[in-house]
Amino acid sequence: MDCPPARAAGKPRDLYPQDFKDAAARDTAEAHRLVTAYNALTQEMHSSPQSGGHWVTLGSQLKTIVAQAAQLFDDIHLGRRAAFSPGGSGYGDFANYRWQAAKESGAVETLRSMKDVQVDTLNQVETDTWGQPITDAQFALRNAALWRSR
DSSP: OOOOOOOOSSSSSGSSSSHHHHHHHHHHHHHHHHHHHHHHHHHHTTSSSSSSHHHHHHHHHHHHHHHHHHHHHHHHHHHHHTEEETOOGGGGSSSHHHHHHHHHHTHHHHHHHHHHHHHHHHHHHHHHHSOOOOOHHHHHHHHHHHHOOO
C-alpha cells in the first residue's frame, strides 16, 4: 500500500489511498456487528432461564463474540506499534491509519470495552477458582528472578 507524504497541503485524510479507507471501513463494520451481536445475546440471556442448554449455548456464543472483539482490538492496537517500529512508515503507515480511523469511528472504544469484559471475566473466574488472577509466564518469571536476587 502506498503511503502519503510526511507533509503535504490539503486535507490529511485525502492523502491516503482508497484501500486504507476501505479496510478501516471494514473494521468499523465488524466492530458494529460484534457489538450488535453482543447486545442481542446479553438481552436474550437476561430474559432466559439460567437452567438448560439454551442459556449455556447463549453464554458460549457471547464468549465467542467477546473473544472476536478482543482479537480485533488487539489487531488494530498492537498493529500500530509496527507503524513506528524500524520497519514501519510512521504516520503514513497503514497500521497507524487503521488505528486513527478506528478511534475516530468509535470502534476503538467499543472494542476496548468488550475486551475489558473478557479480561474482567477471566480475572473473576481465576479469583473464584484460585483465590487470585493467574499471572502470565513472563510476569511470573520476572518476579521469580527478582525474588531470587534478594
